[in-house]
Amino acid sequence: MESFEKPILRVENLRKQFGNGCDSCKDLKPNRLNKNYCPVCGTIYACQDISFEVFPGEILGVVGESGSGKSTMMKCLYFDQEVTRGRAYISSYKNGKENIFEESSQQKRYIRNNVLGKVYQNPLLGLKMDFSSIGNIAEKLIAAGNRKVNEMEERGKKLLEHVNISTLRMKEPPKNFSGGMQQRVQIAKALSNNPPILLLDEVTTGLDLSVQANVLDLIKKIQHELGISMVVVSHDLGVIRMLADRTIVMLNGSVIEKGLTDQILEDPQHEYTQQLVYSLL
Numbered sequence: 001m002e003s004f005e006k007p008i009l010r011v012e013n014l015r016k017q018f019g020n021g022c023d024s025c026k027d028l029k030p031n032r033l034n035k036n037y038c039p040v041c042g043t044i045y046a047c048q049d050i051s052f053e054v055f056p057g058e059i060l061g062v063v064g065e066s067g068s069g070k071s072t073m074m075k076c077l078y079f080d081q082e083v084t085r086g087r088a089y090i091s092s093y094k095n096g097k098e099n100i101f102e103e104s105s106q107q108k109r110y111i112r113n114n115v116l117g118k119v120y121q122n123p124l125l126g127l128k129m130d131f132s133s134i135g136n137i138a139e140k141l142i143a144a145g146n147r148k149v150n151e152m153e154e155r156g157k158k159l160l161e162h163v164n165i166s167t168l169r170m171k172e173p174p175k176n177f178s179g180g181m182q183q184r185v186q187i188a189k190a191l192s193n194n195p196p197i198l199l200l201d202e203v204t205t206g207l208d209l210s211v212q213a214n215v216l217d218l219i220k221k222i223q224h225e226l227g228i229s230m231v232v233v234s235h236d237l238g239v240i241r242m243l244a245d246r247t248i249v250m251l252n253g254s255v256i257e258k259g260l261t262d263q264i265l266e267d268p269q270h271e272y273t274q275q276l277v278y279s280l281l
């Protein structure tokens with residue numbers, strides 16, 4: 001797949017640091033850092049020059065322990081946080097020629113509303129809990145410029161049906177729903193403007209196992225039916241094994257291993273990945 005197709009998303013040297021750095025740490029020599037943290041000035045290098053590609057229709061898994069920088073990377077991609085430096089290109093946006101991190105805030109809003117969808121671990125970040133469920137979807141449609149109420153209602157119903165929420169409950173606010181249902185409403189909202197790329201950040205963490213399985217099945221179904229590309233972050237290799245075609249493994253803000261998920265599971269190269277894989281056995 002990699003050699004023939006153009007990636008839909010290309011990320012190059014994404015760096016996010018908290019703190020200004022000092023002479024001791026700014027060249028990021030690993031021996032000067034204590035994990036992702038400079039012991040001299042206290043700067044945290046949450047993401048240290050991360051690069052990867054996502055190809056059309058594939059699911060890229062991002063796995064790593066807590067604090068490895070997965071969520072920070074996703075926040076940067078969705079402009080929830082500003083990168084310190086780095087580049088990202090999306091082939092369906094300006095033909096993949098512009099670094100999205102350098103676009104104006106207006107263009108970034110456009111990208112958030114039309115090119116990317118994001119589903120958060122915490123539904124409070126992705127949903128207005130007091131709006132109706134269909135109202136949550138309408139909010140995203142309006143943000144992308146839609147104004148026709150009938151069309152929005154039709155689209156909202158379709159999306160909610162797609163994620164197995166009965167239209168009888170579409171006027172109910174997500175605060176009335178279980179955790180699994182809230183995640184499904186978030187997924188419907190994220191899909192509302194047909195984005196070519198979906199970012200999913202620990203979307204099943206904290207859910208009961210059976211509910212988790214349900215949400216994972218839904219994600220697979222969506223990928224199968226819509227052919228949408230996804231970046232799926234999880235600390236749980238089981239989730240990655242079920243969903244991801246290819247995987248990158250993060251540790252202390254760096255990518256330490258990448259490859260086909262099957263390959264990583266069968267023949268992990270890095271000591272940390274080996275520990276992760278063996279813990280599944």
Ligand SMILES: Nc1ncnc2c1ncn2[C@@H]1O[C@H](COP(=O)(O)OP(=O)(O)OP(=O)(O)O)[C@@H](O)[C@H]1O
Nearest residue numbers: 018036044046064065066067068069070071072073
């Ligand atoms: N706003 C912030 N200010 C300072 N440090 C931060 C901030 N946000 C994250 N960090 C630090 O950046 C590093 C990466 O955090 P991040 O949340 O991205 O990791 P993660 O792999 O997603 O872990 P988790 O799943 O526990 O959130 C951690 O050391 C964290 O303490």
